[in-house]
Amino acid sequence: MFHTSPIKIESINNNGVAGSCLFFSDDVYVMTASGSYYVYEAYFDCVRASQLYDEVIISEIAEHFDCDLKLAESLLDASENEWCQDFDCDAEKSWWLQEKRGQCAVKMGFDGCEDEDENGTVYIIPMLGREDELKLIEVVNG
Structure with a gap:
């Protein structure tokens, strides 16, 4: 699996846009201006968002989005989209929700979660303390 980043990852903490979660795909894609990407080759036991x-x-x-528990459950399992609700949603709230999906997957005994975003299938993996599992690939242009 592959992860793109505009900066070199020296360490992973809980202060990223989705906490310690990184987003991976099956294909290298360019979501940022970057001359490199990361490969994650470890065995990955994932759960689908729909099973969270x-x-x-x-x-x-429910508290974060100021909604009832039924809608909150549907937001967690991605059967409802946070962008199609009566409450305000922005990128930060959406990333926060994806972080919660990654956290939930780990609480359920998995490494992370398979989800969908604007780029298609994405794997959300909490990576705190797991920097050594990432292999940096430098892209040479020209």
Whole structure:
């Protein structure tokens, strides 16, 4: 799987746009101006977003989006889209929700979660303390 980043990843913390989660795809794609990408080759046990469930995380989502628990559960399992609701949503809230999907997958015993975004299938993997599992590939132009 592949991850693109506009900067070299020296360390991963919980302060990224989606906490410690990185987003991977099956193909190299350019989402940022970058001369490099990362390869993640470790075995990856993922769960589909549609299978996610955790009452604590659902409560956090309900509070964050100011919605009821039923909608929060649907936001977690991606059966409802956060952009199509009556509440305000921006990129930060959407990334926060994707972070919660990654966290929920780990709580359920998986490495991460398979989800969909504007680029197609994406794998959300919490990577805190796992920098050594990433292999940097420098792209030479010209």
